[in-house]
Amino acid sequence: MTKPNAPLSLAFRPFGNSLARASGDGNALPMAETHFDAWIASRYRTLWPEIFEPSLLDAAVDFLADLTQGEPALELGIGTGRIALPLSRRGVPVHGIDLSPAMVAELREEAPDAGVDVTIGDFATTAVDATFRLVYLLRNTITNLTTQDEQVACFRNASHHLEPGGFFVIETYIPELRRLPPGETSQVFTATPTHIGVGEYDVAKQIEVSRHWWVIDGALEAFSSSHRYVWPSELDLMARIAGMTLRERWSDWYRAPFTSESRSHISVWQASA
Ligand SMILES: C[S@@+](CC[C@H](N)C(=O)[O-])C[C@H]1O[C@@H](n2cnc3c(N)ncnc32)[C@H](O)[C@@H]1O
Numbered sequence: 001m002t003k004p005n006a007p008l009s010l011a012f013r014p015f016g017n018s019l020a021r022a023s024g025d026g027n028a029l030p031m032a033e034t035h036f037d038a039w040i041a042s043r044y045r046t047l048w049p050e051i052f053e054p055s056l057l058d059a060a061v062d063f064l065a066d067l068t069q070g071e072p073a074l075e076l077g078i079g080t081g082r083i084a085l086p087l088s089r090r091g092v093p094v095h096g097i098d099l100s101p102a103m104v105a106e107l108r109e110e111a112p113d114a115g116v117d118v119t120i121g122d123f124a125t126t127a128v129d130a131t132f133r134l135v136y137l138l139r140n141t142i143t144n145l146t147t148q149d150e151q152v153a154c155f156r157n158a159s160h161h162l163e164p165g166g167f168f169v170i171e172t173y174i175p176e177l178r179r180l181p182p183g184e185t186s187q188v189f190t191a192t193p194t195h196i197g198v199g200e201y202d203v204a205k206q207i208e209v210s211r212h213w214w215v216i217d218g219a220l221e222a223f224s225s226s227h228r229y230v231w232p233s234e235l236d237l238m239a240r241i242a243g244m245t246l247r248e249r250w251s252d253w254y255r256a257p258f259t260s261e262s263r264s265h266i267s268v269w270q271a272s273a
Contacts, residue, residue, distance in 0.1 A: 041102035059253035071133035076123035081107035143227035155242035165273040175229040244269035
């Protein structure tokens, strides 16, 4: 927390590294970017404490472990291992793919002997030489792929890594366009004494730029990231293109029903047996 009247310094942190890649069918895809650099990686838990709430973690891990039946799982965008580490402690072998060496370094530091293997690469196109009972992609990370082609490639890549009858799980938000008044392009999505978040929408391009300002140790930190928001119906179509069928859709990890008022969803698609 900042002391009252303490002078604030302002730091703006632009996007991080990028890698070139191609889709599986040889078509060029845009540059893959990750803004999850060392600054974000070391503060991941501090910046988003709500996603580390123990009962939420337990519910997510229970849900995923049930689908694996103890067989191996692949996490796309494994990050710091927030879910992968407790899932592997349940006896599920977990492999990860992530573009950010900084996020993976945090995972290694937290649990050097966890036995969670990670491949550094773009989860839309990177292949791991194994198949899995479960592939999962959490915390809105599908929206980090900012074109439809990349999101379709991601579904194909997930399907490519599934055993027959295996499951692909996505956790992501419902686009908040119902909260955007006519003529407006911005909306506040969080406002606390230490964190302001504003989404800026380009509805023609289906892109939302999330702008964050945090007060951390007396300094004002600014950070932005671009997202291609996507509705469940479009994800279902991507799943069909990739040979998968919707099996379950819930509002949250506690299996609350998915309704018109749901602000997020957990969807489970299944590869054919
Ligand atoms: C919001 S974090 C989620 C981390 C973790 N899954 C969790 O639930 O805490 C998103 C992660 O996905 C990674 N990421 C984003 N786009 C990626 C891409 N195209 N390929 C691989 N990793 C990506 C980021 O580096 C970051 O570690």
